Amino acid sequence: MPELVRDSSHSNGISILHLENAGIFRKISRSKQGRNLLHNESAGINWYRHARGDSDSLLSSTLWETDTFTRLDIKRIEGFQALYTDSVSVNQGLLEACLAHYLDTWPRQSRVPCHGDLTLDNVIFLEKNDPVFFDWEHFSGHGECWGFDMAYLLLSAIVLPAPHRSDITVIEKDTFVALWRQLAEAGLPEELGKNPAGFFRQAFSSGKHWLEITAHSPHKLFPLWMSKEQESHISHVIVEGIN
Amino acid sequence: MDFVPGTSPKHMPVLIPDCLEIEPDEMLVIWSRGDTKSWSHVAGDYPACTPAELSAHSDQPVVLLVIFTDGASLEGILEEISSLQLPSVGKTYFAFQARPRFALWHFLRQWKPLLRMMPGADQGLLPVIYANGGMLVMNLALQPVKYTRYLDYTWILVLKSCLKYWLRLSNALMGIEFILVDVTECLN
Numbered sequence: 001m002p003e004l005v006r007d008s009s010h011s012n013g014i015s016i017l018h019l020e021n022a023g024i025f026r027k028i029s030r031s032k033q034g035r036n037l038l039h040n041e042s043a044g045i046n047w048y049r050h051a052r053g054d055s056d057s058l059l060s061s062t063l064w065e066t067d068t069f070t071r072l073d074i075k076r077i078e079g080f081q082a083l084y085t086d087s088v089s090v091n092q093g094l095l096e097a098c099l100a101h102y103l104d105t106w107p108r109q110s111r112v113p114c115h116g117d118l119t120l121d122n123v124i125f126l127e128k129n130d131p132v133f134f135d136w137e138h139f140s141g142h143g144e145c146w147g148f149d150m151a152y153l154l155l156s157a158i159v160l161p162a163p164h165r166s167d168i169t170v171i172e173k174d175t176f177v178a179l180w181r182q183l184a185e186a187g188l189p190e191e192l193g194k195n196p197a198g199f200f201r202q203a204f205s206s207g208k209h210w211l212e213i214t215a216h217s218p219h220k221l222f223p224l225w226m227s228k229e230q231e232s233h234i235s236h237v238i239v240e241g242i243n
Numbered sequence: 244m245d246f247v248p249g250t251s252p253k254h255m256p257v258l259i260p261d262c263l264e265i266e267p268d269e270m271l272v273i274w275s276r277g278d279t280k281s282w283s284h285v286a287g288d289y290p291a292c293t294p295a296e297l298s299a300h301s302d303q304p305v306v307l308l309v310i311f312t313d314g315a316s317l318e319g320i321l322e323e324i325s326s327l328q329l330p331s332v333g334k335t336y337f338a339f340q341a342r343p344r345f346a347l348w349h350f351l352r353q354w355k356p357l358l359r360m361m362p363g364a365d366q367g368l369l370p371v372i373y374a375n376g377g378m379l380v381m382n383l384a385l386q387p388v389k390y391t392r393y394l395d396y397t398w399i400l401v402l403k404s405c406l407k408y409w410l411r412l413s414n415a416l417m418g419i420e421f422i423l424v425d426v427t428e429c430l431n
Contacts, residue, residue: 004380
């Protein structure tokens with residue numbers, strides 16, 4: 001039987017039920033915005049399943065739509081989650097696994113499909129080195145530049161544990177820079193690589209896809225509420241660390 | 244229109260059929276002793292009918308929702324639903340309508356004969372509280388059902404999540420409307 005686990009979080013118009021016995025998470029919406037997000041999610045899961053070469057049907061979803069509601073049933077993935085509020089050094093191994101997974105899974109093109117909200121809160125680990133990305137409501141098939149999601153994940157790993165702090169400890173700085181360097185060497189575009197927070201804020205403030213999301217959920221995407229001091233400090237850490 | 248009436252961007256209440264394992268090709272059949280028609284609103288925007296209306300959709304698989312109102316006896320209702328002769332019933336749910344006060348006590352009085360009459364009912368039947376117009380749907384259980392394993396979950400976080408859960412449970416019990424139970428296994 002079900003349990004309601006989210007009710008229109010960030011005013012996205014979607015309720016999430018966990019149906020324990022059926023082994024599914026059910027997303028329901030009766031709003032236009034929620035419907036669009038569930039379409040994104042369905043498309044995102046389909047794209048990701050093919051990109052992963054998911055032969056064991058780990059990822060599956062069923063969309064049911066009528067004139068008044070949209071319902072997406074998503075198969076539950078058994079695994080564990082990291083605490084996204086833990087420091088980047090605590091989560092280092094898991095972040096490295098996510099990076100390796102991204103490099104293996106995403107196509108090597110200048111523009112690639114994008115998850116759109118990839119933080120550790122949206123990753124389930126089957127094993128410590130086997131992550132599965134979920135919650136594809138912000139998916140865009142048209143996408144963004146290569147590395148967009150991974151840069152967002154690494155940035156979130158240093159910002160979300162201490163959202164209003166502009167100083168970073170040495171160990172966190174070293175861990176973050178080491179991860180960022182790996183991504184930069186794999187082909188992260190320079191503009192995104194040098195000032196990620198500014199790049200994301202610019203991206204999220206333009207284009208129909210992002211504007212529709214931010215109009216309803218203005219505080220969902222963390223680069224939109226980061227302080228200028230934090231943004232410039234992180235940018236400084238990256239430039240100093242990489243050079 | 245962006246939002247269906249009764250909903251808002253901040254809250255998206257769920258309907259009772261949202262909570263059921265019902266597939267797009269299945270028809271929700273609602274039955275209650277007395278005037279079944281008066282319960283049609285429970286279906287919300289899902290395709291639904293009464294047993295009497297079912298002949299028009301006779302080939303369609305069915306999910307049966309039996310509504311228990313005040314004073315209904317379990318024995319009598321079980322007899323009546325077995326005589327309905329519904330074709331290909333997939334799932335069967337009981338929805339106990341809660342009284343405004345003493346809802347839990349009222350439910351427990353009906354729960355006891357349910358356990359006695361249905362073989363295997365004491366195993367795996369987890370009642371669910373439907374409260375506050377669908378703003379709260381949760382298991383009638385003392386501790387949360389965990390759907391993910393957290394890494395390094397400290398005792399403070401465990402305690403915090405349990406306290407949050409108990410607060411939600413007490414809110415749900417205050418605004419209780421229905422208690423839902425999946426009885427498919429027992430009836431089989």
